[in-house]
Amino acid sequence: MTPARAQLRSALLVAATTLGAVLAVTVLALVADAVGVEVAPVPTFVATVLLGVLASPPVRRPLERRRAAGRGTVGLALGTVLAGVVVTGLGLNLLAPVTAVGNAVHAVQLLPTRRQTVTSLAVTLLVGTGAWAAQAAGLVDGLLPPGAAALLMLGLLLTAGPLVLTSAGNARDVRRAAETLERERQAHILALERAVRRDPLTGLLCRNGLAETLSEAMATARPENPTGLVYLDLDGFKAVNDRHGHAAGDALLREVADRLRQVVRHHGQVARIGGDEFVAVLPGLAHARRCEEFASRVGAAVESPVRLPDGTTVQVGASVGTAVTLRPVPPDVLLDRADTQMYARKRLRRSSTGHREVTGQA
Known part of the structure; x- marks a missing residue:
């Protein structure tokens, strides 16, 4: 009217x-x-x-x-x-x-x-x-x-x-x-949103939350404003789970999640997308090399010894893959690139042929 x-x-x-x-x-x-x-x-x-x-x-x-x-x-x-x-x-x-x-x-x-x-x-x-x-x-x-x-x-x-x-x-x-x-309604809505977007064990983003966060980050990717992705898979987690039990494995995952939060902090968000797989989304990087720096810090933080609730100290490895985009791309493209780089890094670690970070750029 x-x-x-x-x-x-x-x-x-x-x-x-x-x-x-x-x-x-x-x-x-x-x-x-x-x-x-x-x-x-x-x-x-x-x-x-x-x-x-x-x-x-x-x-x-x-x-x-x-x-x-x-x-x-x-x-x-x-x-x-x-x-x-x-x-x-x-x-x-x-x-x-x-x-x-x-x-x-x-x-x-x-x-x-x-x-x-x-x-x-x-x-x-x-x-x-x-x-x-x-x-x-x-x-x-x-x-x-x-x-x-x-x-x-x-x-x-x-x-x-x-x-x-x-x-x-x-x-x-x-x-x-x-x-x-x-x-009560608002609290219920927040609880539902958290259940949909958050991993109940670690409090990190789950796959749904990662998809939303990654889509938003992709929309802002520019040559002067790159968006990075760090894909992490734990090495040796299954052995800890088998030897010390699922409770110990859960405690280890929560500790890893806390360390990842500390590394990423205000620079991005972290998600747990599988049993021992994590992804860090890093929008607004100053330059593409910053993604490699974060990957190194992530690997070092995860590979430090972890003390379990029963007093046992365990240590796991970290295979890390990264990918950087200078323009908006479908989120799956960047995830697949980082995943590929991570598995390439895992093969290198297993064959003991090197310990260099593997990076990718879309």
């Missing part, structure tokens, strides 16, 4: 709401006149027009949002006073505290704070006493004599306090329950 059409629609809604209020009050004025109650036409219809504008959706909704945010007290008071003026001008001043209580209950349901509750009760008392005072001063007519009207209004005002306080308490309970449910 264009801005011009939106403004026209808002203006029509205001006009329609105001006209509806005027028509309704006109009917009530005719009924009051028919039963012999004198109507104060000027203040009644001025207040009706203002109340119609205030009650129209384009005006009411922003005021309610302000009120729900802890603001809009003036709007609350004005609406309540205008409603009181309308019914008082029609000779129905006994309804003034009733309309005020209705507005007060609505207000504390929107924002059940102590300030809002006190303000609502104060405005209700003001409107009720003002309506009675107008009749007592002879400014408006009433269905009952001033004395009887005073007693009835006093009874209505006395019931207003408990009603508004109860509404505020219920609204607070509902809000607390909603906030609790929202916190």
Whole structure:
């Protein structure tokens, strides 16, 4: 919808709401006149027009949002006073505290704070006493004599306090329950996201998390902003698992994961994609050689002795392959290149023909 059409629609809604209020009050004025109650036409219809504008959706909704945010007290008071003026001008001043209580209950349901509750009760008392005072001063007519009207209004005002306080308490309970449910929902969402993206044993990214991270890194790869990949496979992990048990193997994997985090830190993210296979994504490298430096540090960190929970010290090797891209490529291309380089490195280690890092560039 264009801005011009939106403004026209808002203006029509205001006009329609105001006209509806005027028509309704006109009917009530005719009924009051028919039963012999004198109507104060000027203040009644001025207040009706203002109340119609205030009650129209384009005006009411922003005021309610302000009120729900802890603001809009003036709007609350004005609406309540205008409603009181309308019914008082029609000779129905006994309804003034009733309309005020209705507005007060609505207000504390929107924002059940102590300030809002006190303000609502104060405005209700003001409107009720003002309506009675107008009749007592002879400014408006009433269905009952001033004395009887005073007693009835006093009874209505006395019931207003408990009603508004109860509404505020219920609204607070509902809000607390909603906030609790929202916190639980957010925690559940985070837990699901973590389960989908994280390896439960090490806390590193899993394959799903790696795919998302690697896709984002690929999108930023440039000649001046290379993206690197370090692919690591442990040598000798199966022997540790077989000799010391799965609990020891899990402890070893967690220690390796912690060391990889320390090496990579703020430079990228690490994933565990298999039993003893890890991948480090390094976006935004200063130059391609930095990937080789990280690979050397990763290998040195992993090959340091590890003390298991039972006191046993074990040591595993690390076959490391790297790949660097200077432009966006499919993530699988870089993974396959690094994987190939890693297995080439593993063969070299097994044949004891060298200990050089194997690198690749896409």
